[in-house]
Amino acid sequence: MPKILELEQHVADLIAAGEVVQRPSSVVKELIENSIDSGAGVITIEIASGGMTYIRVTDNGCGIAASDVKTAFLRHATSKLKNARELEAIGTLGFRGEALAAIAAVSRIELLTREPGANEGVSLRIEAGEILDIYPAGCPEGTTIIVRDLFFNTPARLKFMKTDRAEGSNVASVVLKCALSRSDISMRFIKDGKTEYHTPGDSRMESNIYSLLGRDIEAGFLPAKSSDEVVSVKGFISSPVAARGNRSYQFFFVNGRTIRSLLLQSALEQAYKNTLPSGRFPSCVLFITTKYSNVDVNVHPAKAEVKFVSEKHVFDGVYYAALGALNAESGVKSEGYNDTGNVSSSGGIRYVQTEEYKNAFVSEPSGQYKDYDRAKSTKNNYSAKSYLINKLNPEPYAMNTSDPALYAPDPIKPYNLYPEKDSISPISYTQAPKIRVIGEALNVYIITEYMESVWFIDKHAAHERIHYDALRSGDHEPMSEALITPVICRIGHDDASLLLENTGFLENLGFSVESFGEDSVAIRNIPADIDISDTESVLSDLCSQLKHGGAAEPAQQDKIFKTIACKAAIKAGRASGRAELEALAERVMSGEISHCPHGRNVAFEVSKVTLDKGFGRI
Numbered sequence: 001m002p003k004i005l006e007l008e009q010h011v012a013d014l015i016a017a018g019e020v021v022q023r024p025s026s027v028v029k030e031l032i033e034n035s036i037d038s039g040a041g042v043i044t045i046e047i048a049s050g051g052m053t054y055i056r057v058t059d060n061g062c063g064i065a066a067s068d069v070k071t072a073f074l075r076h077a078t079s080k081l082k083n084a085r086e087l088e089a090i091g092t093l094g095f096r097g098e099a100l101a102a103i104a105a106v107s108r109i110e111l112l113t114r115e116p117g118a119n120e121g122v123s124l125r126i127e128a129g130e131i132l133d134i135y136p137a138g139c140p141e142g143t144t145i146i147v148r149d150l151f152f153n154t155p156a157r158l159k160f161m162k163t164d165r166a167e168g169s170n171v172a173s174v175v176l177k178c179a180l181s182r183s184d185i186s187m188r189f190i191k192d193g194k195t196e197y198h199t200p201g202d203s204r205m206e207s208n209i210y211s212l213l214g215r216d217i218e219a220g221f222l223p224a225k226s227s228d229e230v231v232s233v234k235g236f237i238s239s240p241v242a243a244r245g246n247r248s249y250q251f252f253f254v255n256g257r258t259i260r261s262l263l264l265q266s267a268l269e270q271a272y273k274n275t276l277p278s279g280r281f282p283s284c285v286l287f288i289t290t291k292y293s294n295v296d297v298n299v300h301p302a303k304a305e306v307k308f309v310s311e312k313h314v315f316d317g318v319y320y321a322a323l324g325a326l327n328a329e330s331g332v333k334s335e336g337y338n339d340t341g342n343v344s345s346s347g348g349i350r351y352v353q354t355e356e357y358k359n360a361f362v363s364e365p366s367g368q369y370k371d372y373d374r375a376k377s378t379k380n381n382y383s384a385k386s387y388l389i390n391k392l393n394p395e396p397y398a399m400n401t402s403d404p405a406l407y408a409p410d411p412i413k414p415y416n417l418y419p420e421k422d423s424i425s426p427i428s429y430t431q432a433p434k435i436r437v438i439g440e441a442l443n444v445y446i447i448t449e450y451m452e453s454v455w456f457i458d459k460h461a462a463h464e465r466i467h468y469d470a471l472r473s474g475d476h477e478p479m480s481e482a483l484i485t486p487v488i489c490r491i492g493h494d495d496a497s498l499l500l501e502n503t504g505f506l507e508n509l510g511f512s513v514e515s516f517g518e519d520s521v522a523i524r525n526i527p528a529d530i531d532i533s534d535t536e537s538v539l540s541d542l543c544s545q546l547k548h549g550g551a552a553e554p555a556q557q558d559k560i561f562k563t564i565a566c567k568a569a570i571k572a573g574r575a576s577g578r579a580e581l582e583a584l585a586e587r588v589m590s591g592e593i594s595h596c597p598h599g600r601n602v603a604f605e606v607s608k609v610t611l612d613k614g615f616g617r618i
């Protein structure tokens, strides 16, 4: 065994830095949190080249005393925590005393700070953890930190950085969340010289949301509120009509801290259980307040997750806040609820029915949470998640392309009506067989007479296959439709930059995507067969697939083709014209198509013999 040595301080710092500082956005998050903790009322954040070369955060907070400036950059140096007992009830955003040390270890820092009322301030420069100089300086009250050349001394880390555009949009998304969390602080975010966000800091949640998320989102929000002895919830949730194709506008804050939480997400979505179709998600800005001692914030290196002492209370708090808001909009009164029957909203959308409401609200108030709890306690997180997703989207027609089981052929085969998988024998046109489309049943199945048989064709599956083959063959020009006015999809920073990195690939599919502000893209062309109202949901599906592997990966490409094909296919349930039915039947009968991309049969045959037997003719 090699001898065990204690790591040199500088190596230990670099390792520790890796946990706290992963990319420019993590630096910005830590610096803004420090500014918030300093009691500032105004915070300005400025970055250049995605934050890789330049980050500056200025606040008008309490400043750092000249005698403490050096200490602030030591690992585990904090003014926010004195002993282990205090760790149980943390009211500040920071507490580990690691951020400044970690950032300093991997960049070049300049700090200017002055305590209010102090005669002069201090200027300090640090490079890769080494203090270059420190001297008294005249400066405004508060603190300014400039971080240059992040990871200049850790080339391995530098390699993992994405494009400046992608890093910049990560930063923007962090700033957005911090700014949303505090309507009492005016924050300004400047990116490459341009102001991206500027919040009023007037302590009004509505004006804060308006300035950050824009008018459309704010207008679709309903106020939501609930409280019990443990948890209070306050904020806004989206009205069902304003639902989106993804979850990027779900913002949860626990005691002012932005967090990710499957618990909160599912509590919110359960409230919409009967009002949203699968694939549509509510948005929200919700503030959950509970005693500090009810939350453990010390469970994640970047403090992005928390643990609740009483998950059930928190779940119920969010669930009932959301349900109450939805019911208020649809005209249901929370108190004095009566049995007058179905309730529909003024806009004609059915929100909640008496029985559903009663079941959810009166008889088993914690039933919803139990579902979550049971799912969560299954061994791994992933299955808990998919359980929840299935629970939340119980629609039979949910086109969940990642779940092959949905497309598995039906195992029950009555009589011998169903042919074996490949029983559609190709028919050559020299026979010039006559195909007669009898009609369409249930808006799904084309009924066709052909030779000595009646054929049932699944319209959607057939269409899907045709599109899929066309995309896969790659040798056709994508059928693209130019939109008269571009569709603006507000899909969040991450997805927007992902799409912009893949414009070439998207063009081959028939989309043209352009940048449109921080968190949106403008779509000028869409594949001809995609419904314009599906644009955003198709793009957000594509994003989740692109995240799992680049567009260059064949397996991923194939999945993307399947998604597009599925969306482009005529949806089952929509009536089609005669010409369309005939064209589809012809392609299926010619043997060109026998299975949809997911392996389901496209057609099955009931032969004359079978029919005759069934009727006792033979």
Ligand code: ADP
Binding pocket: 030, 034, 035, 038, 059, 061, 062, 063, 064, 072, 073, 077, 078, 079, 080, 093, 094, 095, 096, 097, 098, 099, 100, 101, 143
């Ligand atoms: P933590 O925030 O966990 O305490 P940091 O490394 O982020 O650790 O900061 C160390 C200390 O430096 C803080 O505890 C605080 O006293 C001081 N500090 C950092 N940034 C600021 C700021 N913008 N204004 C005032 N004090 C600050």
Ligand code: MG
Binding pocket: 030, 033, 034, 093, 094, 095, 097, 099, 100
């Ligand atoms: Mg801190």
